[in-house]
Amino acid sequence: MTQATTLRVLHLADSLDGGGAEGVFRSTIAASAQFASSVKTLVADGNATPVSYVFSVRNRRRVARALEAFEPDVVHVQNYYHVLSPSVLWALARHKRRRPATRVVFTAHDYHLICPNSGMQHFPSGVRTNVPIDESPVRLWRRYDHRSRAHAALKVAQHVLAYRVLKLHRVFDDVIVPSRFLGAAVQNHGIDAAVHLVRNPLDIDIDVRGRDAADAGAKEQDPVVAAGVIRLAFVGRLVPEKGIAELITALETDGGGREAELHLFGDGPQREELERLAASATGIRRVEFHGRLPHDELWRAVSAFDALVIPSIWYENAPQVVIEAAAAGVPVLGNDLGGVAEMCGETLNAEVCDTADPRALSAALQRLTARPRDNALRHPHEYLPKTYERRLERIYRGRSPAADDE
Numbered sequence: 001m002t003q004a005t006t007l008r009v010l011h012l013a014d015s016l017d018g019g020g021a022e023g024v025f026r027s028t029i030a031a032s033a034q035f036a037s038s039v040k041t042l043v044a045d046g047n048a049t050p051v052s053y054v055f056s057v058r059n060r061r062r063v064a065r066a067l068e069a070f071e072p073d074v075v076h077v078q079n080y081y082h083v084l085s086p087s088v089l090w091a092l093a094r095h096k097r098r099r100p101a102t103r104v105v106f107t108a109h110d111y112h113l114i115c116p117n118s119g120m121q122h123f124p125s126g127v128r129t130n131v132p133i134d135e136s137p138v139r140l141w142r143r144y145d146h147r148s149r150a151h152a153a154l155k156v157a158q159h160v161l162a163y164r165v166l167k168l169h170r171v172f173d174d175v176i177v178p179s180r181f182l183g184a185a186v187q188n189h190g191i192d193a194a195v196h197l198v199r200n201p202l203d204i205d206i207d208v209r210g211r212d213a214a215d216a217g218a219k220e221q222d223p224v225v226a227a228g229v230i231r232l233a234f235v236g237r238l239v240p241e242k243g244i245a246e247l248i249t250a251l252e253t254d255g256g257g258r259e260a261e262l263h264l265f266g267d268g269p270q271r272e273e274l275e276r277l278a279a280s281a282t283g284i285r286r287v288e289f290h291g292r293l294p295h296d297e298l299w300r301a302v303s304a305f306d307a308l309v310i311p312s313i314w315y316e317n318a319p320q321v322v323i324e325a326a327a328a329g330v331p332v333l334g335n336d337l338g339g340v341a342e343m344c345g346e347t348l349n350a351e352v353c354d355t356a357d358p359r360a361l362s363a364a365l366q367r368l369t370a371r372p373r374d375n376a377l378r379h380p381h382e383y384l385p386k387t388y389e390r391r392l393e394r395i396y397r398g399r400s401p402a403a404d405d406e
Helices: 021-032 050-054 057-070 087-098 149-165 180-188 211-219 244-252 271-280 295-302 320-327 340-344 358-369 385-396
Strands: 008-013 038-043 074-077 103-107 174-177 194-197 229-235 259-265 286-291 307-310 332-335 350-353
Touching: 008 021, 008 057, 021 038, 021 103, 021 385, 038 057, 050 057, 050 149, 057 087, 074 087, 103 385, 174 180, 180 194, 229 295, 229 320, 244 259, 244 271, 244 358, 259 295, 271 286, 307 320, 307 358, 320 332, 320 340, 332 340, 332 358, 340 350, 350 358
Parallel strands: 008 038, 008 074, 074 103, 103 174, 174 194, 229 259, 229 307, 259 286, 307 332, 332 350
Antiparallel strands: none
């Protein structure tokens, strides 16, 4: 048996079901199966209490038994802190004392390691407010949950016990981040593990024409808007941190004289509020709610729009929707906050601005619509599943993933 087939990998996360982080988790399992000799997955059973959220003895024992039975060479941990709880890291630390060669890899999808609120937000007087990204360590007296002080206290209790008392983050040998923005935040907050930039793989077809061909093709097309109406699409959950309400208000008071349509693809707890806001927004030509669509159907629909808009008012770390839009040839308009600007820079046709500022928004739309209606990725190979697979294997074997492109 060759080295390439002698690798046992255990994957841990709260759930296999869902989009976003769960989609990356599924892609990671599939990628590791291409080079590992044996792959197993352990996810939460959905049972949780306030006490188990802070530290689950039952899940610690589940993981300990799995480690003892399987004896993996690599344990790859993703979102674990809602149901499994950080107790699984305790089990990993004890296992590593017995088998020091075991490599523990963590994929960071948010700011969980550095802030009780994984989104780097708190809620003074109930108002959603971003925590300064360079504040280290974050201040624990803040209210880190919008629902109640009890929920906020649980978040702080989990964070303090896991990372400030037990220091369970030290079990990680490697931390994978999908953006430089998130990587800098993790490193600036004292995480000692090796931090690797590995872009999330795309699960749609990628245009691999390359930058020169994409630029040439764009020059042959007409500008985005010919009749003064721009059709914007939003893709994602309808939640306050996505900044949709602020975008609607800015569009209504745009002042640029351009009629705009906003089409929302997704669902969420803010939908009723947004429907009421849209009904009263007489300065917008049209706001339409399409709900959730199957992935392929979604991108067939979105590819017909003039631009995709990402108005998030929190520190998005690596919104994959930007990359998917570029792969589908759709121009992008993003809020200049967090990792949105970085991901927009990965495409050939994007604008960033303060999407809640009517004047800035109007100017960005004018710049965007004056250009050809086309988009592509600057470095498409970065997002190929095979690239992700190669880099994952290198990390699992203790090598730098940056050396795999020769």
